[in-house]
Amino acid sequence: GIQVEQSPPDLILQEGANSTLRCNFSDSVNNLQWFHQNPWGQLINLFYIPSGTKQNGRLSATTVATERYSLLYISSSQTTDSGVYFCAVGERAGGTSYGKLTFGQGTILTVHP
Amino acid sequence: EADIYQTPRYLVIGTGKKITLECSQTMGHDKMYWYQQDPGMELHLIHYSYGVNSTEKGDLSSESTVSRIRTEHFPLTLESARPSHTSQYLCASSAGGQYGTDTQYFGPGTRLTVL
Numbered sequence: 001g002i003q004v005e006q007s008p009p010d011l012i013l014q015e016g017a018n019s020t021l022r023c024n025f026s027d028s029v030n031n032l033q034w035f036h037q038n039p040w041g042q043l044i045n046l047f048y049i050p051s052g053t054k055q056n057g058r059l060s061a062t063t064v065a066t067e068r069y070s071l072l073y074i075s076s077s078q079t080t081d082s083g084v085y086f087c088a089v090g091e092r093a094g095g096t097s098y099g100k101l102t103f104g105q106g107t108i109l110t111v112h113p
Numbered sequence: 114e115a116d117i118y119q120t121p122r123y124l125v126i127g128t129g130k131k132i133t134l135e136c137s138q139t140m141g142h143d144k145m146y147w148y149q150q151d152p153g154m155e156l157h158l159i160h161y162s163y164g165v166n167s168t169e170k171g172d173l174s175s176e177s178t179v180s181r182i183r184t185e186h187f188p189l190t191l192e193s194a195r196p197s198h199t200s201q202y203l204c205a206s207s208a209g210g211q212y213g214t215d216t217q218y219f220g221p222g223t224r225l226t227v228l
C-alpha cells in the first residue's frame with residue numbers, strides 16, 4: 001500500500017513563530033487531507049488538498065502531486081495551535097483502496113507562550 | 114463540517130464483556146469508516162462501508178465487527194473485550210465523491226480501556 005511520511009516528528013515553537021510541516025507520499029493520490037488533533041483526541045479538518053494551494057486564515061497548504069509531497073504552513077503560531085498534525089492520503093481509483101485514507105505518523109507541535 | 118456523533122466518549126470495562134461503540138451521522142453520507150488509534154500513534158483503518166448492507170475490513174486486522182443497516186448508523190461491536198483492545202476508536206464519514214475524491218469528517222472518538 002501507499003506509504004506516508006511526515007516531518008518533523010516534533011516541533012517546538014515560541015508564540016508568533018512560523019512553521020512548515022511536510023508530508024511525502026509514495027504513490028499517486030486523488031485525496032489528501034490535513035488534520036489537527038486536539039488534546040481531547042478530536043480530529044479537525046484543516047484542508048482537503050489533493051493538488052494546488054489553499055489558505056484559511058493563518059494556515060495554508062500546498063500539494064505538488066507530481067512530486068508527491070504536501071506542505072502545511074502555520075504563520076504567527078498561537079498556543080491553541082498545539083497538538084498533532086496529521087496528513088492522510090487516498091490512493092487513485094482502480095485499486096482496492098477506493099475512498100480509504102492512509103495516515104502519516106503525525107507531527108507533534110508545541111507552541112509556548 | 115459534518116455532524117457525526119460517537120457514544121460513549123469514554124468506556125472502562127472488564128475483560129470478557131461485550132461492547133458496542135455507537136456512531137451516527139446526520140449528513141446522509143454514504144461512506145463511513147472506523148479507525149483505531151493508539152496513544153501518540155497514527156490512525157489505522159479497521160472497517161469501512163460504502164452504503165447500507167455494505168461492510169469491508171480495513172488495513173489493520175481487528176476482532177471487532179460492524180453493521181450498516183441504516184445509512185446514518187455504523188456501530189462497532191466487540192464480542193469479548195480484552196486488554197489488547199484498549200485504544201481510541203474514531204468514526205468518520207464522507208459524502209462519496211467520484212473515485213474517492215471526498216473529504217472525510219471525524220467524530221469525537223471513543224476512548225476504550227479494558228481492564
